[in-house]
Amino acid sequence: MNPTVPFTGAAPVPALVNAAGDRAGIRFVEFFASAIRNPHTRRAYARAASDFLMWCAGAGVSSITAVQPLHVAAWIERQTQTLSAPAVRQQLAAIRHLFDWLVTGQIVPHNPAASVRGPSHTVKKGRTPVLDAGEARQLLDRIDVSTPIGLRDRALIALMVFSFARVGAALAMRVDDVYVQQRRLWVRLREKGGKAHAMPCHHTLEAYLHAYLDGTGIGGDPKGPLFRTIARGTARLSTTPLPQANAYAMVRRRALAAGIGTAISNHTFRATGITAYLKNGGTLENAAAMANHASTRTTQLYDRRRDDVSLDEVERIHI
Incomplete structure (x- = not known):
């Protein structure tokens, strides 16, 4: 028996697992298929398990049943030499x-x-790079919205800024996740852990979403993906959801075109929106609710107001 780990693109089940018998191989595969629902976590765990068991095989371990705490400790020590502490802690988990x-x-x-x-x-x-309000405005204003791809990109970036949405939740949205309630446009997000979250749109986001839906004609496909790829050989949207890697390449390309030197990522816009909200008198408790954080301690990681203080203090060094 030589099954593969589903949904991860991983190689066949490691030899150390197969050495423990068919039940071990099945149980190993079931861990990734049944116990982990988040696809990003599944891929990360599969890479960690594969790397660890390959290392164990090289260290002379004959079967997964023979793995001892000393093997795990030695592998973790090895990982700390090349990886950051958070990455190593994730692998140990x-x-x-x-x-x-x-x-x-x-x-x-x-x-x-x-x-x-x-x-x-x-x-x-x-550690996520954050844009100040002027840079965020510059990025949005520099997008050419005379094409479907421009309307899509502006709407996606604005959604992450003004609703504090994670890119995964934004890209998982369907067209009918943008809806009218109480005479305002709302968005429905499905965040980490399957938590559903809905909030009203900022007036700027509302305008950009209306322009995107009306300008591309996708409003007639309510169950289709909200953010889509461009069909090959055309300038029109396809029916395929925009992959996260494509979204990352897009924001880097848009930032470069707008003359922004900050090495931004998709997560930048979540942190940018939260910081701008707090700078304008918003409360940490409301920011946590809007970001769908379980604790304000998580929200505080996105609060970069003290960066301005640090910059001001640095300039006091007159030499």
């Missing part, structure tokens, strides 16, 4: 969860990762 699953399935007698500690990591401020 993947190994812990995998072995928990194998323990409950009676494949291995104990979890060798349970006693292994990851590298310490304390975060008080996020």
Whole structure:
């Protein structure tokens, strides 16, 4: 038996798992198919498991049932030499969860990762690059909206800025997730963990979404994806959802064309919107609710108001 890990693009099940028998192989595959619903987490965990088990094989471990805490600790130490602390902690979490699953399935007698500690990591401020209000306005204004692709790109960026939406939630939207309620346009988002979230549109976002829907004619396809690729050989939208990698390439291209030097990402717009909201008198509690954060501590990672203070203080160094 040599099954593959579904939905991950991964190689066949590692040899160390197959060495423990068919039940181990099936249980291993079930971990990725059944226990993890988020596709990004699934891919990250599959890469971590594959890397760890390949390393174990190279270290002379004969089967997944023979993995010991010392093996996990040695691999984690190796990972800290090349990866950031958050990346290593995520990989350790993947190994812990995998072995928990194998323990409950009676494949291995104990979890060798349970006693292994990851590298310490304390975060008080996020690392996502943020645009100031002028740069965000410049980026939106520089987009040529005489074409469907321009209308789409402006609407997508504005959605992430004004609704604090994650790019994954934005790209998962259907056309009917933009709707009228209380005489205002609203958007419906499905955030991490399957949490549904709806909020009214800022007047600028409302105008951009209306222009996008009316200018591209996709309003007649309510169950179709809201943000779509461009059909090959045409200048018209297809029926295929825009992939996240394409969205990232788009925002980098738009930023370059607008003369913005900040190395932005899709997450930049979420942090930009939250910071702008707080600078204009918004509360941290309301920002957390709008961003669909479970805790204001998470929202604080996106609050970059102190960056302005730091810049002002640096300029006091007169030499």
